[in-house]
Amino acid sequence: MTTLSSDSLSSLTKALSGAVDLIEMLRERELNEASGFSPFAEELVYMGETGVCRILKILLSPKASHGQGARFLEAILALVPEAGFDAPNERFIKVGVERQLWELGSNRRVDIVVDCPRFILAFEVKLWAEDQPRQVAAYLRWLKRVAGGRRYFLIYLTP
Secondary structure (H helix, E strand, O other): OOOOOHHHHHHHHHHHHHHHHHHHHHHHHHHHHOOOOOHHHHOOOOOOHHHHHHHHHHHHOOOOOOOOOOHHHHHHHOOOHHHOOOOOOHHHOEEEEEEEOHHHOOOOEEEEEEEOOOEEEEEEEOOOOOOOOOHHHHHHHHHHHHHOOOEEEEEEEOO
């Protein structure tokens, strides 16, 4: 077993501390610049509402390559103060696209779902398509069912 001298241990501690400081500086810079982000690099985006939904999913996903964590999601939720969204734990946020409403025995699909420990948020993107009969009512029933006592919100995006 090798024993480090106090000078060696001190040098190692300083080097590790410098590495931690560098990592924090790079993380802060990435939060401000997002230099490595391109939604087009993450997924193939094509014309139509599906492409818009895929870009929104990337922006709302704290773990995506944009390096912004939950900042985009926080900006959206600032518009919905009733959500009580505070300091998200990014590990527990799940974002998905085109979620089938199996719980309602329906073949309908909600465009984007953001599932958080305290609430669930659904987005319906209607840029070019027409509403289906009773679509909003069905989505709200579904949200209430899958929320399991959490708060739930439906954001309807139109032109």
